[in-house]
Amino acid sequence: MKKITVTTEYNQFRFVKGNRPLNDLHLSKLRKSMNENFLPIPIIVNERMEIVDGQHRFTICKELNLPIHYIAGQNWNISEIRQINSVQKSWTYHDFIKSYMDLEKGVGPYTTLDWFIKTYNIPTQAAITILADSSLSARQLNDFKSGNLKINNLPWAKEFCTWLVKHKPVFSAWNKRGYVHACIILDKDRRFSRAKWLRQLFSHSMKMRHCTTIDDYLDLIEYVYNVGTRQADRIRFQREGRKWNQGKFR
Numbered sequence: 001m002k003k004i005t006v007t008t009e010y011n012q013f014r015f016v017k018g019n020r021p022l023n024d025l026h027l028s029k030l031r032k033s034m035n036e037n038f039l040p041i042p043i044i045v046n047e048r049m050e051i052v053d054g055q056h057r058f059t060i061c062k063e064l065n066l067p068i069h070y071i072a073g074q075n076w077n078i079s080e081i082r083q084i085n086s087v088q089k090s091w092t093y094h095d096f097i098k099s100y101m102d103l104e105k106g107v108g109p110y111t112t113l114d115w116f117i118k119t120y121n122i123p124t125q126a127a128i129t130i131l132a133d134s135s136l137s138a139r140q141l142n143d144f145k146s147g148n149l150k151i152n153n154l155p156w157a158k159e160f161c162t163w164l165v166k167h168k169p170v171f172s173a174w175n176k177r178g179y180v181h182a183c184i185i186l187d188k189d190r191r192f193s194r195a196k197w198l199r200q201l202f203s204h205s206m207k208m209r210h211c212t213t214i215d216d217y218l219d220l221i222e223y224v225y226n227v228g229t230r231q232a233d234r235i236r237f238q239r240e241g242r243k244w245n246q247g248k249f250r
Helices: 024-036 055-063 078-088 093-104 109-120 124-132 138-145 154-165 177-187 194-203 214-225 237-241
Strands: 004-007 043-045 050-053 068-072
Touching: 024 055, 043 055, 050 055, 055 068, 093 109, 093 124, 109 124, 109 154, 124 138, 124 154, 124 177, 154 177, 177 214, 194 214, 214 237
Parallel strands: 043 068
Antiparallel strands: 004 068, 043 050
C-alpha cells in the first residue's frame, strides 16, 4: 500500500498542464463540505509533485489552510490523468478541448475548434462534423477525445457556417445537431441552392418545426424547399442527394 504523506507546504505542488480546468460549482460544494466536516482524502501526485488526481481538493485545502494528504505515485502523463478522471467524473467536450488547447499553445486543431464553436455558436458535435467534412462516427469522437482531431476543410466550414447563421432569425433550431447535419448533407448535393433555401425558409418559416432525427429534417427541408414549385420541377433530396463515399457526404 502506498504511503500517505501529510504537509502544509502547498508551494511544492503543481497542476498538470493539459488537465481539465477547475469547476467553480465543484469547488463551492467542496468548500462547504470541508468547512462542515473535513475528511482527509489524499490527492495523488507523480514524482514531479504534479497533481494527478485531486486538484479541486488541493485548491480548497490550500484556501482553508488545511493539511494536504497525498500519495506519490509513478510518472503519470496527461493521457493517464484523463483516463483516471473519466472513471471518476466524465469529461465534458469542453474539458477535452481545453486540455488539448493547453498543449497546443495557441496553434492547433483544438484551438481552431474552440474558436469555431464560439464564433458560430455551433454545438461541439456539429462543429467536429463540419470541420472534418464527414459524418460523425464513434471513431471520429474517439479521435477527438484522444487528441487526434482532424480539420479537413476549414474554408468550406467557415463559408458553410456563415450561411447557416443566417437561418437564426426565423428558425430557433438553426444550430441543433440534426438540422446542421441535414444542411450538411443537402449542401453536398449539387442541385441544392443555399440562396433558394434561405428565400424559402424566410418565406415559409411557419412551416418549420423541431425534429428528432436527421431524416425528419431532410423530409421537412425538402417539403419547404419545394413549396411553390411545379410538381415536375420538385427535387427529392433524400433519394439522390444522400450518397456516401467512405463516410463522406457526396
